[in-house]
Amino acid sequence: MADLALGSAPKERSFADKIWGKIVGLSRRSPTSIIGFVIILFFGLLALLAPLLMPYDPIAANPNLILQGPSAEHWFGTDGNGMDVLSRVIFGSRYAFGIAIPVVIIALALGIPIGLYSGYKGGNIDEAIMRVVDAFRVFPSIILALAVVAAAGPSLLNVVLVIGILDAPIFVRVVRAEVLALRSSSFVESGLIVGNPTWRILFVHLLPNAIQGAMAQTAVRAAWAVRISATLAFLGIGIQPPTPEWGAMIRQGAEFMVNGQWWVGIFPGVALILMVLGFNMFGDGLQDLLDPKRRSGGK
Amino acid sequence: MLLRRLVLAIPLLIGILFFTFMLIRLGGQDPVGLLAGPTATTEEIEIVRAELGLDKPLFTQFWLFLGNVVQGDIGKSWISNRSVTLDILERIPITLELLLWGVALGSVIGVPVGLRAAFRHDKWFDHISRGISLLGFSIPTYFLALLLLFIFFFLLGWSPPGMGRISLLISPPPTVTGSYLIDGLLAWDFSVARSALAQLILPVIAVAIISAAPIVKHTRAIALEVISSDFVRFARASGLSSDKVSRIVLKNSSTPVTTFIGTELTGLVGSVSLIEFVFAWGGVGQYGLNAIIRGDFAAVQGYVLFLALFSLVVFIIVDLLVLILEPRAVAE
DSSP states (O other), X not given: OHHHHXXXXXXXXXXXXXXXXHHHHHHHHOHHHHHHHHHHHHHHHHHHTHHHHOSSOTTOOOGGGTTOOSOSSSTTOBOTTSOBHHHHHHHHHHHHHHHHHHHHHHHHHHHHHHHHHHXXXXXHHHHHHHHHHHHHHHSOHHHHHHHHHHHHOSOHHHHHXXXXXXXXXXXXXXXXXXXXXXXXXXXXXXXXXXXXXXXXXXXIIIHHHHOHHHHHHHHHHHHHHHHHHHHHHHXXXXXXXXXXXXXXXXXXXXXXXXXXXXXXXXXXXXXXHHHHHHHHHHHHHHHHHHOHHHHHHHO | OHHHHHHHHHHHHHHHHHHHHHHHHHSSOOHHHHHHOTTOOHHHHHHHHHHTTTTSOHHHHHHHHHHHHHTTOOOBOTTTOSBHHHHHHHHHHHHHHHHHHHHHHHHHHHHHHHHHHHHTTTSHHHHHHHHHHHHHHXXXXXXXXXXXXXIIIIISOOSOOSSSSSOTTSOOOOOSSSOHHHHHHHTTOHHHHHHHHHHHHHHHHHHHHHHHHHHHHHHHHHHHHXXXXXXXXXXXXXXXXXXXXXXXXXXXXXXXHXXXXXXXXXXXXXXXXXXXXXXXXXXXXXHHHHHHHHTOHHHHHHXXXXXXXXXXXXXXXXXXXXXXXXXXXXXX
């Protein structure tokens, strides 16, 4: 019977097999990326199912229950407003994804076209764009993000826009480097000879071939976005307490930590580390898999 | 090479200054209202505005500002009412003390670990060091600082509270270098030096951890590339001992690793400000963060200018180091 099953349905299963084979291959090559993926999945479920999982309202203050330690009723204790820390940590995952995903999309949407154009055109335009990109690279991104968000005013939208824009130069660099290598290849030349306009060469011919490096970066950039948005909130610029955002919660917990009421700050901090770690681990494997340079350098 | 770097830096510096100038001028915060106080009349506010030169067109303001900066005058902090240039100059050694010890410790740990990981590629040491360095990448700087304080001050009681650079009960030593540790030793005052050292340990460990993670990652990548190069393969094929081969790898990795640590310094000076913030360290970083949070225009300008000049100086030093490590580069 086993023989029959194998013999009769190889085509039906081939697609699933392919995917499964990829996962097995990836887990063998880079077990860390699978762990990272599981962590992201965990927080993803947490964010999706937050209303079902939260034992309490994350922003319901209870003056009778201020700074209670972890207990059977409040697993992660309560904070200085008497809000349930566990519920707040669970809800915080929504902010983390809600920032990371649009930030990466904005950065890709800005970085890819500029990188394509810069690499394809070359010359003075390319030179000027690269100078700006270099300036971004040299200057500490945390300070830049802080200064711009402080000037623009602290709102969730501003945080997402600023971090997204600041992240674009990374994608510009990666895409440009790939376009430079492809620019004089025969498929671009033949595309030109047939009479394709520049935008078609860029987005139809070059883009699919130049996008791998950028895709490899996405998970690591998501990690960065989660980290830096939490940093802004920690400093009181950006998302404000009592919003259940992890950085803002760490800010609230910082003053209690040295008095021994550690649970207010430590739990959101651990959640933050885990989620950033998940993205970084997954991204590490992704880079190995997609980045041709790392692939050849690795073995 | 150096001259070219300096000449290229000038438009970059002006660009950075222009960017921050416009950013804070166009931003939402208006310091005049803050300065004049809530009871000020409209005329009084206009007088303050004129005194600060804020009534002129933006480009005129920038031009005047640039002229002052060239003369070393960034303006006055609108909070402390002191010269920003002086404020920053006296805080630079305080930040450098923390940053340099931290990065030195981070390199002493990170470079050997990265090299060993490369030599043991795909062995358990490689995997474990990679995992730990990923963890280092993932810990938010300020949370690491808080965690260190919680563990070593609150739980274990080994460290003094994270409040500044010296115990409040001890008067600081006479200023020579600006580092309390070194000044205390110079003044032959060991209680001062001891207190300064005790305050220094935790923040330095925090900087070291933050800096070591990328150092491990890049040293490993650089060494791996050297190991897979043709000349190393040739050296192996020629039957050189693995000791000699390792030495060739080390020698050829030293330049890119030095360059990397240099570039890392320019980014770290930003992360260090968060560590200063948590430990109330009182250096340029904390000053800059506070300036940004409170919208202290001139101080933010000064901090940004400091960061830009700092990276410029670091790049020049790295260039010089590369010249020493690799005399070939002189010819280029």
